[in-house]
Amino acid sequence: MLPTTAYAESRFVTGTSSPLTATANLDFTITIPKFVYLRVGTGTSMATSTTVDNLVYTVPAANVGDGTAISGTGGDLTGGQVTARVMGNNGTIAFSSSTLGAMSNGAGDTISWSQMNVGVTTNTSATALSHPSLVDGSTTSINLPTTSGTKVTNLDARWTFTYRNDNVVAAGTYGGVNANNGRVTYGVSMP
Template sequence: MLAQAESQYTTGTGTPITASAKLDFQITIPKILFLRVGSGADYTTNTVVNQIAFVVPANQVGTGGLGIAATAASGDLNDGKVTAKLVGNNGTITLTSTTLGALSNGVAGDTISYSQIETTESVLSSGTALAHPTLADGATTTSTVAPGTGKLVNRDAVWTYKYKNAAVVAPGVYGGVNANNSRVTYTASMP
């Protein structure tokens, strides 16, 4: 913050005598962009990557229906739920999700498409939940977040993931910790 001031010295015998001074204020605000998906604290950089894991019971493989919920320890909010937060102060923000390909178990031809991962959004603390961009195999998908008043975007949500379990697939562990196309990269961009 920068402040500049002036002064004035007055003398005399009249009534009243006055002196005045002025100040100019200046505040510089930088452009900010913050994206959080999972663990961490607001407005800090965090390198923790959460995992969402599903274990399909043998008697339910490929049955679809209500899908399979994530394991209890999945996501920063557990049960396949993560905190999602997007804050920016310079207008419309694009939010993308990128995958390297379908989930694999390491055997050629054995894959599960990201289209089998269902994501729902619910309000966390902002008035409107932050929408989740669609997941697609080996692609980047984009959603646009329009600003509110004064070019500001301040949205968050709880993103909950489920495995649709719509097809019988070969056995194995698909994905992992940054293995077999398991990693989804979310990116925010603002002008």
């Protein structure tokens, strides 16, 4: 039994007239999968990472509640600064941030997420990735603009977080590594 053979289109032309011409067609199909990618902090482009960065703020006693912004330590870019990136290829992406409540010291005292300032600067994309508002015990969402055509979004930014330090609050450590409402969960949704 002979194997089935596939042939490309071909034309064989003979004759005495000039010029002799022949044409053949070749069809192409490219399949692009739908994808969405979110990175906040440590990570590798287009890969999954389980590292959660911890940003730490230590207020000097002489400055408690005086309105002097406090820079942090930690983050993949250090100094309380992180890389943020959202990519997707199937339409408008809803980008959200969620908190479980105001940060707590475990003794009944709290610091509102409104005390965190987020500075946004461009990284590699022409338009910086905006940061959704941080609200105590709530989820806020923004729709991201497409950056190419009508369905592609490719935005990134450098986010620098500072503690506003606007209020005198009780002593203690507020938040923590997935403790005392100290975690923000970011999410993306694409059609």
